[in-house]
Amino acid sequence: MKRRNFIIQSATASLAFSHLPLLSALGNKAYRYKTALIGSGWWGMNILREAIRAGESKVVALCDVDSNQLSLALEEVKKMTSDTPKTYRDFRELLLKEKPEIVIVATPDHWHPLIAIAAMEIGANVYVEKPIGHTLMEGRAMVNAARKYDRIVQVGTHRRVSPHNIAGINFLKSGKAGKIGMVRAFVHYGGGAGTVVPNSEPPQGLDWDMYCGPAPLIPYNKMIHPKGFRQFLNFANGQLGDWGIHWMDQILWWTEEKYPKKVYSTMARHIRQDNTDSPDTQLVNFEFESFQVSWEHRLYAANEAEKANVGCYFYGTEGTFHMGWQDGWTFYPANKNQSIIHQEPQLNKPDDQNIRELWQDFLQSIKQHKRPICDIEIGHRSTNMSLLGMLSAKAGRSIIWDGEKEVILNDPSANALLRREYRKPWEYPSVE
Structure with a gap:
């Protein structure tokens, strides 16, 4: 993925923005991170509910290619909070306009890498569902992006905290x-x-x-x-x-x-x-x-x-x-x-999971700026x-x-299967 494929902020602005969550969290216990959910279906809403219950997220945006799912998610968020999140069909527009500090990526697998990397590029910390990608080299690009942009990236392998x-x-x-x-x-x-x-x-x-x-x-x-x-x-x-x-x-x-x-x-x-x-x-x-x-x-x-x-x-x-x-x-x-x-x-209900505990670890990792229990490198290997x-x-x-x-x-022919061709105009992610 080349940077021109996404609407992103300048390196200076991104660097300045990247320190806001840490500084704000340390200075104010009541700080609520600007949080966006991309992929508002069944599992994405399971994650967002726990983020809301934790009391440290202000839901600023919801994104989904299916407006039917999006409207249901928006209705539920409004019932759970006083937040009025904006809704988007395109994650790039969301990242540009809302500049979230936390992005939850809960789309189908083939979208995880591009969205997670784009979120890291604008300075957001990321909670990405497993598996982290569709092919192996996508995962390496995600790990490299987390290290390059110094972002906290938690993978949704919640059994690590069960x-x-x-x-x-x-x-x-x-x-x-x-x-x-x-x-x-x-x-x-x-x-x-x-x-x-x-x-x-x-x-x-x-x-x-x-x-x-x-x-x-x-x-x-x-x-x-x-x-x-x-x-x-x-x-x-x-x-x-x-x-x-x-x-x-x-x-x-x-x-x-x-x-x-x-x-x-x-x-x-x-x-x-x-x-x-x-x-x-x-x-x-x-x-x-x-x-x-x-x-x-x-x-x-x-x-x-x-x-x-x-x-x-x-x-x-x-x-x-x-x-x-x-x-x-x-x-x-x-x-x-x-x-x-x-x-x-x-x-925890519904669906017998431990997202709540994993989200708490994610928040603690952001505040302390340390790698989380399900760090992207761990998720990549699994x-x-x-x-x-x-x-x-x-x-x-x-x-x-x-x-x-x-x-x-x-x-060589098996090595070729470590990646796949992307449909244009999307470009396969590569982060050095």
Whole structure:
């Protein structure tokens, strides 16, 4: 992304503006950061509600390409606050006119990099949803931008602050499960074959061209929007790119290793017969220096035959540890004379999440000007694991990953998949 593609302030103005939140917060406990939400749908509003409840945000703007979502969001914000946010269809106009100090990026995945980087350029701190991008090199540009513009960037991997996840990781790090040789991460949800839904004209109020943005401009289909984009590969990376990143993040949180050395994946559509094009079945093997990781998902055959349908099993010499979601965590000792250990979750409604705690960490990081618990570099590595699994499956072979240089060794055609061409006039982000 070249700077001419966005309407931004001068370097001097941006630098001066970048220090306002920190100075104001230190001088006035009641300071409210000028906050903007870009992507006002289901999950974006989950984040904004917590920002409002924290009492340190003045909602100055809402942005969405769908005016139907936008009007509902505006109505709710007015009920929750005395704020009168402006509404926008184009995030560039919002950034120019409102100059927000905090920007929440909760759009479909393919828009995260361009919007987050543009927000950082004008001096805003950013809360960006996971996965941070659609391809690996977008993530590197986001990390570089955060460092270049000295911005606080929190990634929405809220399980890093979930009480039972924290306790579970501490349990594993303490060595009570012994030496871990293998981790199995999985998401098994139902769904079945589905049906084909004909394409149609976009509903009134939806700017479909802007929705597609840097992705290919394809015909509108109501299975994509609202809320269906995760299973369309132009805009996301299926179950592995959506749910998978949470569990990849848990694994990287536990280990001292920063990335896998080798990745091999296969994916297929054995059951699905609808408009989606993501795999309904996928297996991935990640080789680390000291342990192996397997990922598996299916979008069919929901049942109660298995104890858990999401999470990670850590297999250690002292027993098996399951890190779950709505079922907390459980340790099954190898010694049958020892008792099973379990901790229940502490999750917030709606949708059983811990955005509230993550937002508090974000605010504290802004005030202290320190990196947050889910810093963009951490989110980049976790996103990379998921994207490498998808890349291997698309390439049809195993890949050797140099995580320091962020290149695939001895495979030029696979390296080409680390990025993709953007639809004009959008330009692929590159920040040195």
